[in-house]
Amino acid sequence: MRISLLSIMLLLVVTSSFAQRKSSTAKKTETKSETKKEDYKMFAYGLTTNTNSGLLGGLVVRHSKAIGRYKDYPMHQYIAFEAVNIKHPKERVEPSTIANRYIRGKRNYFFSLRPEYGREIVYFKQNGDDGIGISVIVAGGPSIGLQKPYYIKYDVNGRGSIDIVQYDPNIHDKDPNRIQGAAGIWQDLFVGMKLNPGFHAKLAANIDMNTFNNSMTGVEIGVTAELFSKTPEIMSNQLTTNSRFYTAGYLTIYFGNKKQKQK
Secondary structure: OOOOHHHHHHHHHHHHHHHHHHHHHHHHHOOHHHHHHHOEEEEEEEEEEEOOOOOOOEEEEEEEEEEEEEOOEEEEEEEEEEEEEOOOOOOOEEEOOOOOEEEOOEOEEEEEEEEEEEEEEEEEOOEOOEOEEEEEEEEEEEEEEEEEEOEEEEEOOOOOOEEEEEOOHHHHOOOHHHEEEEOOOOOOOOOOOEEEEEEEEEEEEEEEEEEEOOEEEEEEEEEEEEEEOOOOOOEOOOOOOOOOEEEEEEEEEEEEEEEEOOO
């Protein structure tokens, strides 16, 4: 699933503009009792996909709570933690001689763990337990890059003696018929893993709604920018160029609970 960065930016602009108009209209009829309902605490978890990953890009846990106002709009403290997979744009899955699949030229998996802190401005809040809430999120924080070897099943002697080895195109592509497919992401999970620190920032539009009592579901859609201290070798450097700077569009679907703070 690929998300157009241009489409996301247009959505952010349109959503913000729509939210401002709605909020302006709502403020004209807002009562003191409704004002009490605008402050809440929310905890949620969900799944995310982005333009640097496959359909399932990673996991997200997020929390927000009211801390004040920004230009007459409710402002919340936003805290989140994301664990996402980052793929090289030239990754292509190919079949092996026994119909198992592998990614030709891939040297390592690369994951990013992202603690985040920022602000969420609520431009259009829910009317009681009905309707939707629309907000804009600006957040950032450190990135912990994890580079893990990409293993394949390889016939070392050409007579069916299979070994699990890190894929090296300089060696294994000399006779690709011996490649029997990928060994799997869980193979020797922590063996040979390398840390690559960095930092990231994101801008997003958030839409949430109550589903039952305090239960809620929502969608967060936005863009991220991320820079690592070293260039990870996701694909072989002999075949293509790797980068230490990544931008992506992303979509997160989350579920959680919201607790109103009555004043």
